[in-house]
Amino acid sequence: MDFNKRKRNEFHSYNAKRKKKEKLVINKSKNNIHTVATGPRKYTVTIALPGSIVANAQGLELKTALVGQIARALVIFCVDEVVIFDDSGIPKEQNIFERHDGVSNENVFFIHLLRYMETPQYLRKSLFPIHRDLRFTGLLNPLDCPHHLRIDEDFPYREGITLDSSLYPKVPKNCTLVEAGLRQKVLVSDRIKPGVRVTLFMKEMSSQKKYINAEVVSPSTPRETMGYYWGYTVRFASSLSAVLTESPYENGYDLTIGTSERGVAFEEIKDNIPNFNHILIVFGGLAGLEAAVDADQNLDIGGDRVEELFDRWINVCPAQGCRTIRTEEALLITLAQLKAIIMKKGK
Incomplete structure (x- = not known):
């Protein structure tokens, strides 16, 4: 066999192996391999966040990036429900959620983007009309949840x-x-x-x-x-007290946790977390949950007694090295600390 003929045979053999390998990779992509069934899961995880944290971001692009970061944290830690509450105490127009005139307050904007990102890509065009709020969503990292399936993925x-x-x-x-x-x-x-x-x-x-x-x-x-994680639902609460009293679950939340730099160090109470069916974890805005209590006309306590609203009042990052921890940072820190306990104590 001459040299050129041998080279041609080697090339064709290599090319055939490469195509076979590519074919195997493509076939693998048909299954949602990042999703693992953990077995039936009855318990739920709810996070409550103030809409005011979006108002502190400058410009539509940065506001969008902030909501995108929060949405990623929610799905990474398998949060089932997120509540956006108004911590300002100022009455808002109730029907503003039905408007699409290009004007949104911080609560509407927050909810609009969270719902948009949780929706599978192939449904977004049908469920979300063109709106100013969504202008920069194309810059966000996708959530890639188990229910965000590709066209050829087999899933029950x-x-x-x-x-x-x-x-x-x-x-x-x-x-x-x-x-x-x-x-x-x-x-x-x-x-x-x-x-x-x-x-x-x-x-x-x-x-x-x-x-x-x-x-x-x-x-x-x-x-x-x-046990498949299937995204989160979003609801609005007009105040902090509404977060607690308007639960969609029949018997409400049976374990409530408030977070604050003035709370008890998490290490001191982590072994004293009870079993639960529905856990609620609440975060404050720039001024903390104390300000949300002071602004809530339905509560007869002041911000100095905010810990009375919760079963546990915790600080997940004692001895912090900066003046304040931003809410989006506290969200990641808290959920990372609680992940193993939630999986162990959830019923």
Whole structure:
């Protein structure tokens, strides 16, 4: 065999091996390999943050970056609910959440961006009209949660948005079509109005028929049945007291934790954290939770007695080296400290 012919054979052999390797990598990407089922998880984690922390950021771009940083922290530590509360004590227009006129206060802006980022990319165009608040969201790092699935990823659950079934052929009378980011539309055996976000249990991932069959389930089902983290919900509270009293859970939060530089060092009480079903961790703004208590007309205590509102009043970073710890920094420090305890004590 001459030299040139041998070289050509070696080149073709190498090229074939490289293509085979690339093919294997592509096939791996079809599975959501970063998601691990931890087993059924009934307990929930709620974080409460004041909307005023966004007002302290200068300019729309920096405000957007701040919310993006917070959203990343929430999903890294598997937070199930985030509450944005008004710590100013100034009444706000109640219907402002329904407006899309380009004007948002800090609470609306905060909630708008958190909800946008939690939504899978293939649903955002349908659920979020063009708005000034979202101008710089393209600069943010993606959350890449388990429910932010690619088009070819096989997974037992998916998020989708209901469609107007009358616009599509051969849809059974009592069924609804859903866009779920797949190559085919999904068919569910429920009548649901168009434009509603739904969680789907995928009975199949592909079909020889026109549509894929699935079942609508509760958004908490992936977590409660298999332990998959399925993003966070966002609600607004008009005051600090509303954070505690307007819980979506039947019996409220059974473990509440307030954070402050004037709290008890976390190391001193970490072995005295009780079991819980629904934990709530509350953070203050630039002036702390004390200022939020003073501004809350529904509370009959002053800021000097704020610790009475919580089961635990903690300081997760004693002997800090700077005058203040920013709320977004305190969020990461606190959740990192509490992660192992939450997993151990949650029921």
